[in-house]
Amino acid sequence: MILKSQQNVNKKGRSLWYDAWKRLKRNKAAMVGLFMVIIFIIVAIIAPLLAPYPPDEIDLFNVLKPPSAEHWLGTDFYGRDLLSRIIYGSRISLSVGILVQVISLTIGTIFGSLAGYYGGKVDMIIMRLVDIVMSFPSLLLTIAIMVALGPSLYNVFLALGLVSWTGTARIIRSEFMRHRELDYVKAARSIGNNDLKIIFIHILPNCMAPLIITFTMGIATAIMSEASLSFLGLGAQEPTPSWGSIINNGLQYLRTAPWYSLFPGLAIAYTVLSFNLLGDGLRDALDPRMKDF
């Protein structure tokens, strides 16, 4: 009986993704992370339904109110509802996280795969570029790019993307160096594939595991970086409700209205924790060899 049902599953073909999902499901911390991430994404999507007030509705009679029944998390110095602002802020964080990772993974994957696949001079030039970018403290470099481009949310995407691709490039390069020597790549060449097909159809799908892990972990980093930039006044500008800028605004009232900075700070901590938990779990599930990193 058992044997029969197993064979039915086998007929369809059990991909490696299915195995990874089964491993991930067994990991409690990762499932908690996944649950937290899903909640975060849902909140960002249905923000207008959840928020009790419009995020930039100014109410000068209720300035800097502590948490109460009307304003669960209190109000800021314009009397805006902090809960609403934090809920809307999740949209900024989510889009920063995803867009920055898309930009940085695209650049990193292209450079990393070319360097790893071709080696030699191509590798030398690309890796020296990586070294140059990496030799600057990343926040400093981001600030420099932001200053050059001008402070706006779209420039945050660009600046963070341009700074954070180097790690991906290194990971993808090392994966390509390992895979290009394997027999399945030689086989692909011997049946007449060209380099482009070998890179994108044969090797890259085998690098999906580290890419997915980098993507998930990178979202957390990008959200932190955006918060830091907004905190420094270089990111999202008023009245856009970014968590970093709310913390910055609250800083001057830290003694009299500590909830002002506390709640957006907790929101950042929650999000970063959730993506890191999920990322760790994904790493264990997708690539058991990477556990030690």
Place this chain on the structure above:
Amino acid sequence: MAVEEKVLLEVNNLKKYFPVKAGVFRKTVGYVKAVDDISFYIKEGETLGLVGESGCGKSTTGATILRLEEATAGEVKFEGKDILSLNRRELREMRKEMQIIFQDPYASLNPRMTVADIVGEPLDIHNLARNKKERNEKVRELLGSVGLTAEQMNRYPHEFSGGQRQRIGIARALAVEPKLIIADEPVSALDVSIQAQVINILQDLQEEFGLTYLFIAHDLSVVKHISDRVAVMYLGKIVEMTDKRDLYNNPLHPYTQSLLSAIPIPDPTFKKERIILEGDVPSPVNPPAGCRFHPRCPKAMDICSQKEPEFKDYGNGHYAACHLLD
């Protein structure tokens, strides 16, 4: 080399050196002479066994013939056409004529592709199937010819055993209907019980499709079973090449003699003299002067360390390179 029958593949003075780089500036400080001036030929429909210890350059020879590695010097002729001078497009066409089967069935199949895609990919690249239906039909046929069933088409490589994977690799090589197949130690990673099965499949396919094999192995007993002629390699050179029967009954080169004496005989009462070689294979970066085998040769003479022996015909196409024979 003068040959009467139709020669499918001719290799003349093939060399493949890998540069050894060292230091901060990656300067080339020497070369690994993996394949150093070898010549041989394979007649249509026959199997040439290429044997030698690991690291002697057998696999590099195979990879260089297929241009998976670019040769340093020499000539590889397939049906009279020089393969090493082909441009990219011509090479792609040539890929239909020559295929390879790899040693490690766990590394030679892309783990993210289904069996149908692995076997069907060569058909797509060379436009050998007009539509999806024909492609699936052909994949089914190919899998059938190596003893796999159509139900297994949509599975992934990790769901198969080593022997089954190796057969998938064979089906992939067959997809383009090649004339020559380079089998790079196709059974040495398999269980002994599976080895015979895979070798029988290779022999059946040879009969059915008129294939020519270059069968690379480090095991003389396997080679004895499948080959028509055998070439013995030592440290980047072919030391002896002849008919299978000739080689096993009358080995000329001391290296071949010692290899043959190492084959176990399934008869406990039979006593035979084993020639045990001293020491290890020298480094191919700095091979010994003269005959490369002389530091380990039980019959070495003075001349062996000074002059390299010539690889020549000692009658009936029995080629060898040894000073003892002169």
